[in-house]
Amino acid sequence: xxxxxxxxxxxxxxxxxxxxxxxxxxxxxxxxxxxxxxxxxxxxxxxxxxxxxxxxxxxxxxxxxxxxxxxxxxxxxxxxxxxxxxxxxxxxxxxxxxxxxxxxxxxxxxxxxxxxxxxxxxxxxxxxxxxxxxxxxxxxxxxxxxxxxxxxxxxxxxxxxxxxxxxxxxxxxxxxxxxxxxxxxxxxxxxxxxxxxxxxxxxxxxxxxxxxxxxxxxxxxxxxxxxxxxxxxxxxxxxxxxx
Numbered sequence: 001x002x003x004x005x006x007x008x009x010x011x012x013x014x015x016x017x018x019x020x021x022x023x024x025x026x027x028x029x030x031x032x033x034x035x036x037x038x039x040x041x042x043x044x045x046x047x048x049x050x051x052x053x054x055x056x057x058x059x060x061x062x063x064x065x066x067x068x069x070x071x072x073x074x075x076x077x078x079x080x081x082x083x084x085x086x087x088x089x090x091x092x093x094x095x096x097x098x099x100x101x102x103x104x105x106x107x108x109x110x111x112x113x114x115x116x117x118x119x120x121x122x123x124x125x126x127x128x129x130x131x132x133x134x135x136x137x138x139x140x141x142x143x144x145x146x147x148x149x150x151x152x153x154x155x156x157x158x159x160x161x162x163x164x165x166x167x168x169x170x171x172x173x174x175x176x177x178x179x180x181x182x183x184x185x186x187x188x189x190x191x192x193x194x195x196x197x198x199x200x201x202x203x204x205x206x207x208x209x210x211x212x213x214x215x216x217x218x219x220x221x222x223x224x225x226x227x228x229x230x231x232x233x234x235x236x237x238x239x240x241x242x243x
Contacts, residue, residue, distance in 0.1 A: 006207065010025075012202075028194030029215050032180050032191040032219075035115070036173075043123050054066065055128055069124055071121075072120065084113065084114045127161060130161035130164040134160055138157060142156040191212055192212060
């Protein structure tokens with residue numbers, strides 16, 4: 001292998017005139033973090049709602065939750081992003097479609113919402129499993145205390161279910177960060193996109209993707225550490241993971 005390694009390339013000016021190649025990668029990293037955080041908030045909100053609906057006695061709610069999960073879970077993320085970004089504006093009324101096309105930072109919003117909805121199906125399934133794993137006595141105790149269905153979920157079932165599914169939720173958060181790389185197909189130049197741009201401009205492909213890999217690993221290490229602290233903080237002594 002006759003490859004000319006050049007680790008000093010990170011401190012050379014980039015062709016866009018926005019600083020060095022390292023600045024390019026860091027700006028991509030910041031865009032990756034923003035996209036992943038917004039997508040994760042969307043995934044938690046919609047995933048929680050759908051997960052609860054799948055455990056309600058209402059058949060209509062259960063059917064809606066089933067359709068939501070099957071639609072977003074079974075369609076590849078790449079296809080979903082293409083649908084939201086290219087197809088949806090053409091299906092809407094002309095004024096609404098034009099507004100979507102001219103929306104500032106449209107790739108960012110499309111990626112965050114698309115990844116968020118895709119991940120919401122996975123969060124919903126895990127929350128449903130967490131609620132279903134609780135002893136029946138939890139729900140009966142809430143009813144015996146005179147709590148309504150909404151109050152029972154809010155004060156008894158959901159706090160316990162979320163404690164149970166915190167470890168798998170950590171994995172889903174990491175998947176959300178990695179899934180943002182797909183957004184390069186709709187023009188969002190996040191970390192992977194910036195690494196690709198760097199290797200096209202400088203021809204230092206190994207340095208570019210080595211740096212991107214290290215940055216992804218650092219972000220993942222921060223997320224895992226933070227989630228471990230959260231697990232310990234919310235643990236109930238004598239119950240599940242609590243000591």
